[in-house]
Amino acid sequence: DAGITQSPRHKVTETGTPVTLRCHQTENHRYMYWYRQDPGHGLRLIHYSYGVKDTDKGEVSDGYSVSRSKTEDFLLTLESATSSQTSVYFCAISESRGRGTDTQYFGPGTRLTVL
Amino acid sequence: ELKVEQNPLFLSMQEGKNYTIYCNYSTTSDRLYWYRQDPGKSLESLFVLLSNGAVKQEGRLMASLDTKARLSTLHITAAVHDLSATYFCAVGAQGGSEKLVFGKGTKLTVNP
Numbered sequence: 030d031a032g033i034t035q036s037p038r039h040k041v042t043e044t045g046t047p048v049t050l051r052c053h054q055t056e057n058h059r060y061m062y063w064y065r066q067d068p069g070h071g072l073r074l075i076h077y078s079y080g081v082k083d084t085d086k087g088e089v090s091d092g093y094s095v096s097r098s099k100t101e102d103f104l105l106t107l108e109s110a111t112s113s114q115t116s117v118y119f120c121a122i123s124e125s126r127g128r129g130t131d132t133q134y135f136g137p138g139t140r141l142t143v144l
Numbered sequence: 145e146l147k148v149e150q151n152p153l154f155l156s157m158q159e160g161k162n163y164t165i166y167c168n169y170s171t172t173s174d175r176l177y178w179y180r181q182d183p184g185k186s187l188e189s190l191f192v193l194l195s196n197g198a199v200k201q202e203g204r205l206m207a208s209l210d211t212k213a214r215l216s217t218l219h220i221t222a223a224v225h226d227l228s229a230t231y232f233c234a235v236g237a238q239g240g241s242e243k244l245v246f247g248k249g250t251k252l253t254v255n256p
Contacts, residue, residue, distance in 0.1 A: 060242050071248040135187040
């Protein structure tokens with residue numbers, strides 16, 4: 030299995046509080062991704078990174094920011110959590126060989142509940 | 145905008161039977177992936193399909209890709225209970241982007 034960890038694995042927070050989720054990889058892969066999974070929606074891309082300090086938006090990026098200061102760490106921040114951000118968050122990694130053909134490998138997920 | 149549609153969303157079948165899950169997508173793509181997810185778990189990669197006519201097989205699962213029809217199928221042969229899971233297809237956005245668009249998933253239940 031790809032070496033991907035996510036922390037925390039579970040979190041309950043209140044509306045309006047900031048939340049940061051961490052993804053850590055030991056594979057030295059270039060690409061890292063944050064997805065959210067909700068019933069009836071499958072997985073939707075929030076943000077992704079193609080290198081240190083290089084990030085881009087996905088389809089559901091509003092209300093989220095990301096940072097990548099080291100190859101191995103990709104942080105997802107909810108500046109002011111809302112109940113609509115209650116979800117399961119997955120981090121993924123891939124090592125593109127230039128044509129985007131590589132598989133994305135997923136972390137164990139973080140279950141976030143915003144009350 | 146790339147859209148991915150899976151059918152059916154729910155599938156209940158008996159052990160020993162065959163069935164097919166369909167994945168349609170709306171725009172040209174150069175890669176398609178199939179994943180499996182067990183309840184409460186992460187996603188596990190099953191297949192990567194990169195060209196028209198590609199066929200991959202692993203055990204009782206076989207995936208194929210028809211890029212002209214923008215269609216991939218995941219065929220299940222002689223289903224067993226252990227195949228019960230949710231199956232997702234994911235399609236790569238064109239233009240060298242690393243973005244994937246996922247279908248909503250097919251929840252498969254195999255009954256004894």
